[in-house]
Amino acid sequence: MTDDPWVPPVVLLAVDLVILTLRESRLHVLLVERGIDPYKGSLALPGGFLQHDGEDITAAAHRELSEEADLDVEALSLEQFGVYGEPGRDPRGRVVSVAYLAIAPRLPEPSAGTDAADAGWQSADSVLLGDLELAFDHRRIIADGVERARVKLEHSALATAFCGPTFTITDLQDVYEAVWGISLDPRNFYRKVQKTEGFIVPAGTARKAATGRPARLFRSGPCTVLRPPMTRPAEAASVKE
Amino acid sequence: MTDDPWVPPVVLLAVDLVILTLRESRLHVLLVERGIDPYKGSLALPGGFLQHDGEDITAAAHRELSEEADLDVEALSLEQFGVYGEPGRDPRGRVVSVAYLAIAPRLPEPSAGTDAADAGWQSADSVLLGDLELAFDHRRIIADGVERARVKLEHSALATAFCGPTFTITDLQDVYEAVWGISLDPRNFYRKVQKTEGFIVPAGTARKAATGRPARLFRSGPCTVLRPPMTRPAEAASVKE
DNA sequence: GCTAGTTCCTGTCAAACTGACAAAAATCTA
DNA sequence: TAGATTTTTGTCAGTTTGACAGGAACTAGC
Numbered sequence A, B: 001m002t003d004d005p006w007v008p009p010v011v012l013l014a015v016d017l018v019i020l021t022l023r024e025s026r027l028h029v030l031l032v033e034r035g036i037d038p039y040k041g042s043l044a045l046p047g048g049f050l051q052h053d054g055e056d057i058t059a060a061a062h063r064e065l066s067e068e069a070d071l072d073v074e075a076l077s078l079e080q081f082g083v084y085g086e087p088g089r090d091p092r093g094r095v096v097s098v099a100y101l102a103i104a105p106r107l108p109e110p111s112a113g114t115d116a117a118d119a120g121w122q123s124a125d126s127v128l129l130g131d132l133e134l135a136f137d138h139r140r141i142i143a144d145g146v147e148r149a150r151v152k153l154e155h156s157a158l159a160t161a162f163c164g165p166t167f168t169i170t171d172l173q174d175v176y177e178a179v180w181g182i183s184l185d186p187r188n189f190y191r192k193v194q195k196t197e198g199f200i201v202p203a204g205t206a207r208k209a210a211t212g213r214p215a216r217l218f219r220s221g222p223c224t225v226l227r228p229p230m231t232r233p234a235e236a237a238s239v240k241e
Numbered sequence C: 001g002c003t004a005g006t007t008c009c010t011g012t013c014a015a016a017c018t019g020a021c022a023a024a025a026a027t028c029t030a
Numbered sequence D: 001t002a003g004a005t006t007t008t009t010g011t012c013a014g015t016t017t018g019a020c021a022g023g024a025a026c027t028a029g030c
Helices: A057-069 A124-128 A138-155 A157-162 A169-180 A186-195 A234-239 B057-069 B124-128 B138-155 B157-162 B169-180 B186-195 B234-239
Strands: A010-023 A026-030 A047-049 A077-084 A095-103 A121-123 A200-202 A218-220 B010-023 B026-030 B047-049 B077-084 B095-103 B121-123 B200-202 B218-220
Touching: A010 A057, A010 A138, A010 A157, A010 A169, A026 A124, A026 A138, A026 A169, A047 A057, A057 A077, A057 A095, A077 A138, A077 B077, A095 A138, A095 A157, A121 A124, A124 A138, A138 A157, A138 A169, A157 A169, A157 A218, A169 A186, B010 B057, B010 B138, B010 B157, B010 B169, B026 B124, B026 B138, B026 B169, B047 B057, B057 B077, B057 B095, B077 B138, B095 B138, B095 B157, B121 B124, B124 B138, B138 B157, B138 B169, B157 B169, B157 B218, B169 B186
Parallel strands: A010 A095, B010 B095
Antiparallel strands: A010 A026, A010 A047, A010 B010, A026 A121, A077 A095, A200 A218, B010 B026, B010 B047, B026 B121, B077 B095, B200 B218
């Protein structure tokens, strides 16, 4: 018998990334095809284990972001939003996963069929409604991540992260409509974002659109916290929960 | 040479609990005195490692809550709010800690000087301002937990969790004032909470107070999401961030 | 060039909400 | 019975919201 009475159990630590973007005015999430068991061939969130014993968790998230998603890391917001560690969620052992939320502007179409697994942006609806089978508990993680994004849109300037460096007010409205899954009155939306101080600032030239009156361009303003917040219509807020 | 190229590093998983309550109209946090190294003798959050390999993280949080804090577990809300896993935060090795926020109603004074370490409720201000030395990165964790509570007070009915089963509107206002660290107009507060549907409901008898007009009693209503939200005055919101 | 179609932007108006404050109601104390 | 204290009900002006009308700026088709 040893002198040492009890040692705490150890776990494997992973990070999973919920990366959201807008494509054709609909919310999409980045998924990759798993190359190894378990769930080989299934779609899953980008992510993976800590690389070495001394790697910081946030650093691991950034590393996976560039490794698996090949995205411009610097430009992306990256926020921890949950931990998933239920015993049995991974057949390999006790795996605890830290989930991060990232928002990406619309990027140029990835060349279809590159060497990377041909998975890519998938409609968030198809994932959340269960049309698509996902590895592990990743559907649950995506649901939580999307809900977090919905809430953040109300109180923060996160919506601008979905847009490029400059954007029109209609672009911004598309973000709100896609993430919240509702439609908003353009006139009232225009007034609201304009008078929310520090949300967006004019960006010089006003040009765009193949048809209709050209829209003014804006860029993200200095404030990250919206005062007053954007209010989500009653039905929309009660869909979840 | 083995066939196995690489194995992911393992970590020790812990939970830490930020348990908040109100005492004498001020926000307090529950701290315990560490009985073992490292930081033996220092104040720290209640918490600890997973007990065995198959223990669920949330279950561990509940276990620690009853073990270390001796609180009526059932009545408490318990919400995960962050993960702290910076390498080097614990000299024993790579420890990753999942932080939970719990809100407790004002409890009967614990008999001073029981067998449990005489630590107990400490003023949140004294912790956050650095008057009190804490083990590990626990001050940081408390700061994040308090900030989470501040935000949740705006949009959820969390404030009622600080109160007993029945309470007066003034009791509720005390919660907001203590957590937000500001003072509010009683007339406007009264009107606001009354017309926020489902927040609080009348609870029969109306009695209380040694002096002044007796206040009506209420109990927590059915809604957990406040529509419209309680709005925190501008200065208060901008203190943080 | 003119008209129709489209999109963006500026107004308007009533209803609801907010912040500041007055004053009445219900109790205890002196 | 006269404060003192605390809760509750109002009031009032300024702001915000939601719903909707209509003008402005541009493209496409004739």
